[in-house]
Amino acid sequence: MKPMIVLAAAAVLGTGVALAASGDPERARILDGYAAQAKAQLPAFAGFSAERGQALFLGPHAGGKLAETPACASCHTRDPAATGRHYKTGRDIPPMAVSANPKRFTDPAEVEKRFERDCVNVLGRACTAREKGDFITFLSNR
Amino acid sequence: MCPDPTPSPDLKFRLPGRKLAGIAVSALLAVAAGTASAGEFERVGPVTHAATLKECGECHMAFQPGLLPAPSWTRIMDGLQDHFGETASLPADTAAAIRQYLTQAAGSGDGRLIRITEQRWWLRKHDFEPSIWTRKAVGAKSNCEACHRTAAQGSYEDD
Numbered sequence: 470m471k472p473m474i475v476l477a478a479a480a481v482l483g484t485g486v487a488l489a490a491s492g493d494p495e496r497a498r499i500l501d502g503y504a505a506q507a508k509a510q511l512p513a514f515a516g517f518s519a520e521r522g523q524a525l526f527l528g529p530h531a532g533g534k535l536a537e538t539p540a541c542a543s544c545h546t547r548d549p550a551a552t553g554r555h556y557k558t559g560r561d562i563p564p565m566a567v568s569a570n571p572k573r574f575t576d577p578a579e580v581e582k583r584f585e586r587d588c589v590n591v592l593g594r595a596c597t598a599r600e601k602g603d604f605i606t607f608l609s610n611r
Numbered sequence: 612m613c614p615d616p617t618p619s620p621d622l623k624f625r626l627p628g629r630k631l632a633g634i635a636v637s638a639l640l641a642v643a644a645g646t647a648s649a650g651e652f653e654r655v656g657p658v659t660h661a662a663t664l665k666e667c668g669e670c671h672m673a674f675q676p677g678l679l680p681a682p683s684w685t686r687i688m689d690g691l692q693d694h695f696g697e698t699a700s701l702p703a704d705t706a707a708a709i710r711q712y713l714t715q716a717a718g719s720g721d722g723r724l725i726r727i728t729e730q731r732w733w734l735r736k737h738d739f740e741p742s743i744w745t746r747k748a749v750g751a752k753s754n755c756e757a758c759h760r761t762a763a764q765g766s767y768e769d770d
Contacts, residue, residue: 558671560671560672585700586700589698
């Protein structure tokens with residue numbers, strides 16, 4: 470029964486299979502934008518890497534504004550499918566993994582706002598377009 | 612609670628003799644509430660501005676505008692690049708809308724202080740053992756909801 474419903478839904482949607490592969494269309498657009506920027510900045514750019522994204526996520530990094538947050542994982546937790554916790558205020562942060570939170574990385578303004586802030590706080594500098602794409606790629610596979 | 616006579620298990624004092632400590636603090640609170648400016652800030656108007664709720668609420672409870680006077684909110688909004696040590700920058704139009712909301716609905720207090728937790732009324736009501744603030748379930752003085760369960764609605768009863 471269940472597989473039938475899924476198949477029927479995919480057939481009705483038509484794009485269902487493509488979407489399942491590339492994820493949400495808005496997220497795909499955000500990634501395409503970062504890929505174009507990365508290519509412009511780095512002639513050798515050959516695509517995003519989930520491994521590099523994981524290393525960025527887990528850290529630890531030096532040079533950030535706060536000793537308490539040497540990694541993205543300091544707030545987003547080491548398990549990206551788990552609910553995070555703001556290191557200082559204790560506020561819950563919904564999971565970063567797309568599998569656990571399908572709305573992730575679908576609002577370009579929100580994504581840019583948070584990169585701008587969180588990268589500076591953790592790394593002491595802005596993230597590059599490649600780092601942003603790596604980060605989203607890592608979490609889209611989670 | 613935090614200093615509550617009927618704490619939820621994770622917020623109980625873990626010190627030996629914690630019951631006594633809890634009762635002592637409750638008694639002090641009762642005295643304080645019975646005198647001076649009882650309930651001055653037990654209810655504040657809830658946050659009714661969507662951008663304020665969203666943007667402030669990503670990292671901490673969106674504090675009600677009535678918790679600080681307008682000059683304090685102005686300083687906070689002027690200093691988002693270094694918001695208590697962190698960058699909390701916002702797009703200019705969003706920041707302007709939030710500034711407008713917070714300052715027009717602001718409360719009273721010392722406009723030189725940007726921390727709610729340094730305002731006189733706050734200190735008067737939170738004269739507890741310092742170890743309370745570092746307990747895991749509390750974590751920081753800014754975590755109102757650890758003890759005031761309905762703080763996000765602007766209701767600061769000692770639940």
